[in-house]
Amino acid sequence: MSDDSLAWLGTAPIPAAPYHDPAWFDLEREAVFRRSWLQLGHVCELPDSGSFIRREIEALNVSLLIVRGRDGEIRAFHNVCTHRGTQLVEEESGRCGTFSCPYHRWSFGTDGALLAAPDFDRFFVDKADCALPRVALDICGGLIFVHLGTPDKGLRDDLGPYATMLDGFPAAQATTFSEYVYEIDANWKLTYDNFQENYHLRFIHPRSGAPAVGEDNPFGYPVKMGFHGPHRTQTIWTNPDPAPKPVQAQSFGRAARFAMADGTAGPHSRDYLALFPNFFILGSPAQPFSHTVWPIDARRSRGVIRLYWKGKDDCASRRYAREYAMASARDIHAEDRDVIEAGQRGLNSGALKHIHFQAQEALCRHLFNAVDERVQAYRAERASATPPPVSRAEAMA
Amino acid sequence: MTTLLPTGFEALAPFADRWAIDGSIARAARRGDADPADRAAFFAAAAPLLDAALTHLDRSPIDALPPAEQRLMDMMLTLAHVSLTEEILGDQEPAHARQRHHMRITRSPAGA
Numbered sequence: 001m002s003d004d005s006l007a008w009l010g011t012a013p014i015p016a017a018p019y020h021d022p023a024w025f026d027l028e029r030e031a032v033f034r035r036s037w038l039q040l041g042h043v044c045e046l047p048d049s050g051s052f053i054r055r056e057i058e059a060l061n062v063s064l065l066i067v068r069g070r071d072g073e074i075r076a077f078h079n080v081c082t083h084r085g086t087q088l089v090e091e092e093s094g095r096c097g098t099f100s101c102p103y104h105r106w107s108f109g110t111d112g113a114l115l116a117a118p119d120f121d122r123f124f125v126d127k128a129d130c131a132l133p134r135v136a137l138d139i140c141g142g143l144i145f146v147h148l149g150t151p152d153k154g155l156r157d158d159l160g161p162y163a164t165m166l167d168g169f170p171a172a173q174a175t176t177f178s179e180y181v182y183e184i185d186a187n188w189k190l191t192y193d194n195f196q197e198n199y200h201l202r203f204i205h206p207r208s209g210a211p212a213v214g215e216d217n218p219f220g221y222p223v224k225m226g227f228h229g230p231h232r233t234q235t236i237w238t239n240p241d242p243a244p245k246p247v248q249a250q251s252f253g254r255a256a257r258f259a260m261a262d263g264t265a266g267p268h269s270r271d272y273l274a275l276f277p278n279f280f281i282l283g284s285p286a287q288p289f290s291h292t293v294w295p296i297d298a299r300r301s302r303g304v305i306r307l308y309w310k311g312k313d314d315c316a317s318r319r320y321a322r323e324y325a326m327a328s329a330r331d332i333h334a335e336d337r338d339v340i341e342a343g344q345r346g347l348n349s350g351a352l353k354h355i356h357f358q359a360q361e362a363l364c365r366h367l368f369n370a371v372d373e374r375v376q377a378y379r380a381e382r383a384s385a386t387p388p389p390v391s392r393a394e395a396m397a
Numbered sequence: 398m399t400t401l402l403p404t405g406f407e408a409l410a411p412f413a414d415r416w417a418i419d420g421s422i423a424r425a426a427r428r429g430d431a432d433p434a435d436r437a438a439f440f441a442a443a444a445p446l447l448d449a450a451l452t453h454l455d456r457s458p459i460d461a462l463p464p465a466e467q468r469l470m471d472m473m474l475t476l477a478h479v480s481l482t483e484e485i486l487g488d489q490e491p492a493h494a495r496q497r498h499h500m501r502i503t504r505s506p507a508g509a
Contacts, residue, residue: 047446068502131495159423165430174445176506177504177506178421178502178504178505178506179502179503179504179505180500180501180502180503181500181501181503182499182500182501183499184499207485207486207487207489208481208485208486243502245480245484245485246444246448246484247444247477247484248480248484248485249479250447250448254451295418307425309506313459313460313506313507314459315454315455316450316451316453316454316455316457316459316462316470316473317451317454318459319459319470319474319506319507320451320470320473320474320477321477321503322506322507323424323474323477323505324477324480325509326421326502327425327477327478327481330425330497330500330502331481331485331486331493331497333500334493334496334497334499334500337496337500338488338496384486
């Protein structure tokens with residue numbers, strides 16, 4: 001991909017403060033995370049009526065309850081009893097027909113409706129007005145997304161052509177997954193950026209990442225990049241002369257054969273999607289992983305990495321191939337964490353006013369541009385809003 | 398000893414007590430905590446038998462493996478982790494083990 005074709009993204013240095021400043025992060029909470037579709041689950045986690053998962057979005061102090069209803073529909077609600085705000089569900093996942101508040105035993109159905117509350121006729125409200133607060137939810141490629149604000153477009157419209165790509169990724173057919181999680185003392189963008197540039201591969205992954213680089217392409221730069229709105233994609237370069245080790249070759253060979261047999265080895269096996277704001281997914285059939293980087297505060301994040309699989313482990317070879325794929329992916333991800341934290345420590349010092357992205361770090365620049373655009377628009381929106389005096393009646397409305 | 402492992406895999410018997418490990422978390426941990434010479438010896442013995450072991454194990458239902466087969470299965474699953482040290486990382490392993498410690502396995506189809 002020529003450097004000139006990326007000129008529209010700009011070439012100027014990037015301000016460093018957005019990567020460590022708590023005030024900037026406060027703006028991102030509202031401008032980015034409350035106003036974007038956020039990926040946080042998979043339909044395979046909700047196989048039955050009454051299946052539920054709880055998800056915490058710490059940057060927004062939000063706890064969500066995602067439930068498959070009796071009608072088969074998956075819905076998202078705030079995990080909060082409409083009586084006095086008590087969080088309803090403590091379990092991370094499970095299955096039940098009703099959700100009962102531990103405080104005063106208000107109980108809600110899988111559709112969020114208030115079903116019963118002790119001594120309810122002494123309240124001054126209708127049951128119909130006490131349903132769990134609903135959150136916008138949509139599904140693409142088997143992946144569950146929620147929107148905590150009022151979406152100005154549906155998920156598929158937001159993703160544009162990437163929605164169809166997502167439908168073709170192995171995760172779309174997944175029925176189970178492996179998962180590993182890490183905490184990191186680093187800003188979510190700094191963390192995320194590490195995984196959307198290949199400039200570091202030869203230095204941080206000299207052995208584990210060796211198959212991704214070669215004499216023709218020593219940095220393993222991608223074959224192409226693409227952009228749609230705030231989202232982006234790249235196609236990973238394929239080394240024409242890989243030299244896998246014996247166990248490595250056997251392991252990935254098995255995984256590839258299962259992917260072929262399962263029909264999950266699609267046309268996007270070298271493609272990668274980076275969906276705004278904080279989600280990646282790779283179409284590789286042998287190691288089909290997703291990676292979500294959740295902000296906790298300006299300088300702390302959590303990464304959740306999943307390898308999605310179709311079908312149960314129906315034989316020893318399949319179980320082995322999945323174990324190897326997870327262990328191998330985990331090795332590579334583990335190598336990144338220390339150097340990202342080192343970058344954060346440097347930025348926290350305030351020594352730098354700017355950072356620099358080269359042409360092959362275009363995806364990083366694109367993420368910053370998308371965040372900056374939203375933060376500036378949110379700032380302007382707040383500046384133009386003149387809050388009227390709040391009467392007691394309005395405060396109670 | 399004859400029932401410890403299936404016929405043909407007797408060479409792995411000296412390693413069974415340390416390397417037939419249940420659960421992905423424990424397997425990953427053993428790789429990092431192991432004595433380097435012990436880990437290398439296990440790899441040298443097990444890696445050449447990987448293909449034969451999986452071929453043998455594929456003949457039985459995965460959820461109802463006899464004890465000897467289950468032991469062999471668990472050893473091959475541990476080999477998946479150990480091979481990354483022995484084949485890929487080499488002398489980078491000590492620093493790498495510390496980095497891996499931060500990557501907490503929370504779910505695996507085979508049982509975390």
